[in-house]
Amino acid sequence: MQQYFGVKKDGKKLILNSEDFNHIKNVMRMKENDKVIVNYDGISYICSLNKDLLSCEIDSVFKQSNDKGSIIAYVPLLQEEKMSLVLQKGTELGVDEFVVVYFEHCKFKLPKKDYEKKLLRWNKIVKEASEQSYRVNKVIVREIIGIDQIVLNTNVNILCSLVKNNVKHISDILNTKNCNDTISLVFGPEGGFTNKEEEKLISKGFIRTSLGPNVLRTETVIMFIMSIVMYLKGSANDE
Amino acid sequence: MQQYFGVKKDGKKLILNSEDFNHIKNVMRMKENDKVIVNYDGISYICSLNKDLLSCEIDSVFKQSNDKGSIIAYVPLLQEEKMSLVLQKGTELGVDEFVVVYFEHCKFKLPKKDYEKKLLRWNKIVKEASEQSYRVNKVIVREIIGIDQIVLNTNVNILCSLVKNNVKHISDILNTKNCNDTISLVFGPEGGFTNKEEEKLISKGFIRTSLGPNVLRTETVIMFIMSIVMYLKGSANDE
Structure with missing residues (x-):
């Protein structure tokens, strides 16, 4: 239907x-x-x-809807094809809200005058993906912001870092105990965050995590994390 | 380097x-x-x-390589764009071997004379994805086969079904105890397996699993499952 x-x-x-x-x-x-x-x-x-x-x-x-805890994904501004993939797959896998962020290493630039048009297009993508995957809750793509405008008010806040040393593995942060909390995720652009950006995000309350030995592309990371959240919610609700 | x-x-x-x-x-x-x-x-x-x-x-x-247990993904023959995505993302996330299978609901048809050319192309995609994601083990795409030619010799065998009733949740089958075993996964085409195909696969040793409430596209399912395996391997190796 x-x-x-x-x-x-x-x-x-x-x-x-x-x-x-x-x-x-x-x-x-x-x-x-x-x-x-x-x-x-x-x-x-x-x-x-x-x-x-x-x-x-x-x-x-x-x-x-028996979804507990909404999920906010802060994603870097990407070129259109990757952006569509991130929005579509992220929606299928359970993101509730996307916030597009300009990071220093974002290669793709977008003039301010095109913001509104892009947001309309992106919201159309998530609307269609929501309908196709029978999501009950409406998914939205919010404005394009700078890193300073990020204000956290979620319980679990994860920064997906390329740094491999002295970093907690994702399974140390995300587990069946907190997967139904509200979660914020921040994903860096290709080339990663700058040191300054990582410091700023950590001071805002994000916890730096490593994703394991494989090197994943930007658009793969979001699918990876969202899959884990979906899996953990499934486990937690069975318990 | x-x-x-x-x-x-x-x-x-x-x-x-x-x-x-x-x-x-x-x-x-x-x-x-x-x-x-x-x-x-x-x-x-x-x-x-x-x-x-x-x-x-x-x-x-x-x-x-400290990879324990190889992962074989039986994927349906898909149109080129989706096939590339499945092979690229599957490789990034840890599939060791892809076997392409013709299912009854595969919409995309490929004449036998084009098999060899396609396999070369697909193997090029996984080779490049292996190199980019710093995989130590070589990933391969094997021949295109029919369902009757599937022979299982792995420990954990998962059938990703669209059926929602009387089916085990993925977290009941895949966990930190068996994630380092050898794993076979079979993914259906758009529209799913036919009943006869599901019966055949189950008689070969696959266990039917459900992926939760969201409806995922064919190409999303493989990323979903592989992300879970990667997450569990991370958790298991930390224990």
Whole structure:
């Protein structure tokens, strides 16, 4: 069944957005009373479309989010192809919020005037990935910021470093005890963080971690960490 | 330092292959006595190039593989872009051997006459990914086979299924106790295995597992599982 995100709930009625209305009408060619899944505020509903195709009536609850602890990923500004991959795979694997950060070693530059257009595009990518992977919660890509603007208010804060010595292995930081906490992850660009950047991030509360012997590309690291979080949540919830 | 794979060892001399010779001579423009890392039989050596640029002398051991238990991934035949992603990321994350399998739901068809050309291309992808991620062991892509030709001789055998009911969660099968065993993983195509295929694979010794609530794409599943194996190996070796 096709899945959308609601923008407003009014009693047993859910309102869809105009872009989805277009998809429903012109791509899916759906009609009044056709069934759709609509996510709203952490709950998935099975609904019947109204005649206007822009709203629908709730028939029943399909599933409720049992996600505990949201996950914020601070990702470096990357060239478009890698960025899409990171956003798509990160969403499939459970990131709730992406914040794009300009680091010193970011090779890809983006003029300020293009920020808004890019953010729209990136949010479209995560929206589609959310729908395809049946995520109940809406995933968002937030503004492009500098390192100084990062403000942490999560419980577990992980800095994925290229440094190999005197660094805790990821399994010493992330485990079944804290995987349902709120988690922030910061990923460096190709070439890594500068020393100054690492120091700043650590002073903000990030804990430096190593990912093991293999050297992973920027876009692989995020999939690696998110897979571990998903695995640990599975283990923790079984216990 | 540039990294290559040796094809033969003769005392303290390592022989390189002709393609790498080309890279050394024409791309890197290296000269006699320039240093390279050469992997041979699970050991990384720091070497000095000989004048012929096709062989080198071992100076010292750089690192020794402490990989325990090899990992075989049976992957469905996918269209080129997804195939490259699976091979590249799988290699970064620790797969030792890929076997490409034709499943009934594989949408992408490949005429037999193109097998050899494709295998060469795929092996080039994993070779480059091995070198970039500093893998000590050589990774290979084996022939394209049908499901009946799969013969298991590994300790842990995991079938990644779309079926959600009465299936063990991945964390019930894969844990710190068995992550250093030899592992076989079989991944289905988009649309999953047919019932008959699942039955056949189970009768061969695969254990069906579920990956949790999120719906992952074919190419994401392999990254997910390999990330977990890497994480568990890290935890197990710390214990």
